[in-house]
Amino acid sequence: MNQWEVVIGLETHVQLATASKIFSGASTAFGAAPNTQASPVDLALPGVLPVLNKGAVECAIRFGLAVDAQVAGKSVFARKNYFYPDLPKGYQISQFELPVVQGGHVAIAVGQGDKAYEKRVQLTRAHLEEDAGKSLHEDFHGKTGIDLNRAGTPLLEIVTEPDMRSSDEAVAYARALHALVRWIGICDGNMQEGSFRCDANVSVHRPGTPFGTRREIKNLNSFRFLKEAIEYEIRWQIETLEEGGTIQQATVLFDPATGETRSMRTKEDAHDYRYFPDPDLLPLVISPEWIARTKAALPELPEARKQRFIADYGLSAYDATTLTAALETAAYFEAAVAVAGKPGAKPCANWVMVDLAARLNKEGLEITQSPVTAAQLGGLVARITDNTLSNAIAKKVFEALWAGEGSSADEIIEKQGLKQITDTGAIEKLVDEVLAANAANVAEFKAGKEKAFNALVGQVMKAAKGKANPQQVNELLRQKLAG
Amino acid sequence: MIHASLKELAAALAAKTLSSVELTQLYLDRIARLNPELNAFITTDPERSLAAARLADARIAAGQAGPLTGIPIAQKDIFCAEGWRTTCGSKMLENFISPYDxxxxxRLEREAGMVSLGKANMDEFAMGSSNETSWFGPVQNPWDKTRVPGGSSGGSAAAVAAALAPVATGTDTGGSIRQPAALCxxxxxxxxxxxxxxxxxxxxxxxxxQAGPMARSAADCALLLNAMAGFDDKDSTSLERPSEDYCRCLGQPLQGLKIGLPREFFGEGCAAGVMAAVQAAIDEYKRLGAELVEVSLPNSxxxxxxxxxxxxxxxxxxxxxxxxVRYGYRAPEYRDLSDMYCKTRAQGFGAEVKRRILIGTYVxxxxYYDAYYLQAQRIRRLIADDFVAAFRQCDVILGPTSPSTAFKQGEKAADPVQMYLSDIYTIAVNLAGLPGMSLPCGFDDQGLPIGMQLIGNYFDEARLLNVAHAYQQASDWHRRTPAGLE
Structure with a gap:
């Protein structure tokens, strides 16, 4: 009886990566001086009219196709009426009754290891709308400044069904959606600049009873805040209910400084937005041809690519998920495998996810900026799989490639004489020398100390300057010591 | 000269018997003399107008003149014009200088080379049928200064009727071009x-x-419409169609033309004098070869x-x-944001505008949305369907423009419903999106002008102008001018 079930639905505002605004020709570039990117239309001067940017529609179609949704043949722009200083027209152009994308779903992978599971989050809809401007309360001596550069920036608002049952699921969904919108090129995904922001609807109830009253946490612009805000909200709601209180429907804000949510407005003072179809815009008609053209131009989607990586390269689901988190990573991996060959797929995956990722992270670089190209990495992995290089030496070659000391792994191996010694005769000679010079270790080993064996291996590798094939060294040592 | 047609003016400019500067000055002088009483213009800027006239004269001299280059025009103060104060008849925009055109x-200034004489008075935000809601005061009807010129394009109508401008732009949401045209x-x-x-x-x-021309004749309207019309990619509701010459049908005979007379337009509620004049016009059309058909607009x-x-x-x-927030009037004192909004809008808008904002917010x-707004949209569809059915039986529809001639200033100002009913014949045309026009067809016993309305099928402007022009070739009502304004 003590169990509470959490119910979460997300509304995500995705800023579309168009060069100009959704209803005017002004630029959408971030960071310009206030009001320099606001045209007469964005300023809502008397008499101006909106004209729909087809690029924004194209983004919506791409998204609809990527989530297997219905792209509406006809959708309608509506006015959402309310007064606010950074809303210049006194209404926001959005979509209400007939959105451009209807239904769809996003696959999410939650947790790791034994607790890992997959799930589908159903989407209700996604609709096109314009962003508002910004109110600036600092630096104006008690007054408010208005910057309308952002006014009219195209947004796709993506709404889920109340399908998520934990903050982990909500974050997994947000991450999957974030990866997807970047993958299909409709959003730059920059969360600091507000290109991807979530509102979370959270409620709790006892299983088997109707859903509880929800509160909506507004404007969460990082995955960490999303998680913290939801978890605080869940705790607060459960505590409130267990103390005999009730939850009022409300809109709340999350304060990252305190880690708490606080109510902004309740249902009683909710706006009546007086939605009605915008008479300045015709219904948005999307032809089947337009949809087909867009579909043909769509890249292979992450889920399909993930399944292909598993099937074609024998990768684990976890590896395949990691490699398909971003289009650039997946492309890099496949380009490396193309050079390394299929047997090199698994080591390529490890190199991309571990060594390369760590090195890029350290330097603060994106994978597209990597000094080691995919072909170079593939060439390096090929020399590992054909036993030319040990892993230890391979790391040195990788560093040399990173530093630009050669154009390929082969060139560096040749120049620096790093080729692995696999000649049994040569290794045997080294082994004999080491055994002769380290009688004490030999005696310890024979007395049953396994550690002594490792010391001997280390000596042989040292003598070989690291280039001897470790497996052969092991085998020969065992033979000699047994003999 | 002040009553010349656009064609005659263009010919005089082309022949250089008259310069645009001279013509513009002529009208500016008349405005200076007569406007203080008529109040047809809210804003004039003689320097600006004369500069445009000089530019037009240069175009004419260079042989680059179009049919309207150098001809003055009054612009309804609803059109934003760069550098001009654009008020829309409201205190709210009393000091708004438009930064764009x-x-x-x-099209009229830069492309056709016309010379704007000033911004014409109008009902506040085009809400009114008498020009009495203007923040800048009422406009006198040049035919009787105690009477209204109609609205909302009352300033445009009075300006052309008093020969303060040869032509004017107007806009029409429920009859705002046609009703003042009829009354002036x-x-x-x-x-x-x-x-x-x-x-x-x-x-x-x-x-x-929808914007349109206001002039002394159908031929002048056709010329002006040529310059105003055409697809504009800045307006999503603008229609992408090949451009057409609205003058092309002006000379055509009316033989075989079917004129529909909606029985709903000939019932009660229309002044006898108006009805008699419209009936006489119908008889004239019969003489011109047209065939009369009774039609019905049951939902009108x-x-x-x-x-x-x-x-x-x-x-x-x-x-x-x-x-x-960004431009226009702001209340001088306020406590907070909400108070700023309330006071600004309470002080900046007039009573009629506030009434309509309240009605609109309510519906x-x-x-209430389903019961009012959606229901009204259904009715709108029925009204449009009525016209579609009627146009299966006829080519144009004819009736009165307004149920009465010009009424006295203040006569209907206190009764909004009476005021609204003065647009009873014109509103259906806007709801259906059809073209409609008003043209003079006589005078009542007090010497006040009477207008008749012609309604065409979609995109049938050229035919409407043809039908109006044919009547004006056979009548001289439209040539009459008010006394005492020479």
Missing amino acids: ATVIT NLTGLKPTYGVVSRYGMIAFASSLD HLSVPAYYVIAPAEASSNLSRFDG LSHG
């Missing part, structure tokens, strides 16, 4: 919705607003109620931008 202004003995045309760009024309009711009695839901709904949203509110 409406497409209509671009002018010819005015409201085109098919989407023919003239709405970009830069301050919105009243977006789905109904619903047009006024449907209009007074749809137009205020759109207006309530369109006028939200006048919030005191869009949660719980």
Whole structure:
């Protein structure tokens, strides 16, 4: 009886990566001086009219196709009426009754290891709308400044069904959606600049009873805040209910400084937005041809690519998920495998996810900026799989490639004489020398100390300057010591 | 000269017997002399007008003149014009200088080379039928200064009727070109919705607003419409169609033309004098070879109620931008943001505008939307269907423009419903999006002008102008001018 079930639905505002605004020709570039990117239309001067940017529609179609949704043949722009200083027209152009994308779903992978599971989050809809401007309360001596550069920036608002049952699921969904919108090129995904922001609807109830009253946490612009805000909200709601209180429907804000949510407005003072179809815009008609053209131009989607990586390269689901988190990573991996060959797929995956990722992270670089190209990495992995290089030496070659000391792994191996010694005769000679010079270790080993064996291996590798094939060294040592 | 047609003026300019500067000065002098009383213009800027006239003269001298280059025009103060004060008849925009041009202004000034004489008075935000709601005061009807010129394009109508301008632009949301044309003995045309760009024309009711020409004859309207009409990619509701010459049918005979007479337009509620003049015009059309057909517009009695839901709904949203934040009037004192909004809008808007914002806000509110707004949209569809059915039987529809001639200043100001009913014959045309025009067809026993309305099928402006022009070739009502304004 003590169990509470959490119910979460997300509304995500995705800023579309168009060069100009959704209803005017002004630029959408971030960071310009206030009001320099606001045209007469964005300023809502008397008499101006909106004209729909087809690029924004194209983004919506791409998204609809990527989530297997219905792209509406006809959708309608509506006015959402309310007064606010950074809303210049006194209404926001959005979509209400007939959105451009209807239904769809996003696959999410939650947790790791034994607790890992997959799930589908159903989407209700996604609709096109314009962003508002910004109110600036600092630096104006008690007054408010208005910057309308952002006014009219195209947004796709993506709404889920109340399908998520934990903050982990909500974050997994947000991450999957974030990866997807970047993958299909409709959003730059920059969360600091507000290109991807979530509102979370959270409620709790006892299983088997109707859903509880929800509160909506507004404007969460990082995955960490999303998680913290939801978890605080869940705790607060459960505590409130267990103390005999009730939850009022409300809109709340999350304060990252305190880690708490606080109510902004309740249902009683909710706006009546007086939605009605915008008479300045015709219904948005999307032809089947337009949809087909867009579909043909769509890249292979992450889920399909993930399944292909598993099937074609024998990768684990976890590896395949990691490699398909971003289009650039997946492309890099496949380009490396193309050079390394299929047997090199698994080591390529490890190199991309571990060594390369760590090195890029350290330097603060994106994978597209990597000094080691995919072909170079593939060439390096090929020399590992054909036993030319040990892993230890391979790391040195990788560093040399990173530093630009050669154009390929082969060139560096040749120049620096790093080729692995696999000649049994040569290794045997080294082994004999080491055994002769380290009688004490030999005696310890024979007395049953396994550690002594490792010391001997280390000596042989040292003598070989690291280039001897470790497996052969092991085998020969065992033979000699047994003999 | 002040009563010459556009064609005659163009010929004089081309022959260089007259310069645009001289012609412009002539009108500016008349405005200076007569406007203080008539109040047809809110803003004039003689220097600016003369500069445009000099530019036009240079174009004429260079042989680059079009049919309207150098001809002066009055612009309804609803069109944004760069550098001009653009008030829309409201205190809210008393000090608003537009930083950009409406497409209509671009076409008439820059492309056609016309000379704007000033910004004509109008009902506040085009809401009114008498020009009495203007913040800048009422306009006198040149035919009787104690009477209204009609509205909302009352300043445009009075300016042309008093020969303060040879032609004017107007806009028509429920009859705002046709009714003042009727009350001032002018010819005015409201085109098919989407023919003239709405970009830069301050919105009243977006789905109904349409700009058009106001002039002394159908021929002048045709020339002016040629310059105003055409697709504009800045207006999503503008229609992409090949451009046409609206003068092309002017000389055609009316033999075989079928004129539909809707029985609903010939019932009660129309002044006897108006009815008699319209009947006489019908007889004239018969003589000109037209055939008369009785038609029916069974839902036309619903047009006024449907209009007074749809137009205020759109207006309530369109006028939200006048919030005191970015431009226009802001209350001098306020406590906080909400108080700033309330005081700014309470002080900046007049009573009629506030009434319509309240109605519009109400009909869009949660719980009322279906009963009012959606129901009105259904009626709108029925009204449009009535016209489609009627045009299966006839080519044009004829009836009175307004149920009465010009009324006294103040006569209907206290009774909004009486005022609304003066647009009873014109509103259905806007709801259906059809072209309609008004042209003079006589005078009542008090010597006040009477207008008749012609309604055409979609994109049939050229035919409407043809039908009007044929009548004006056979009559001289439109040539009559008010006394005492020479």
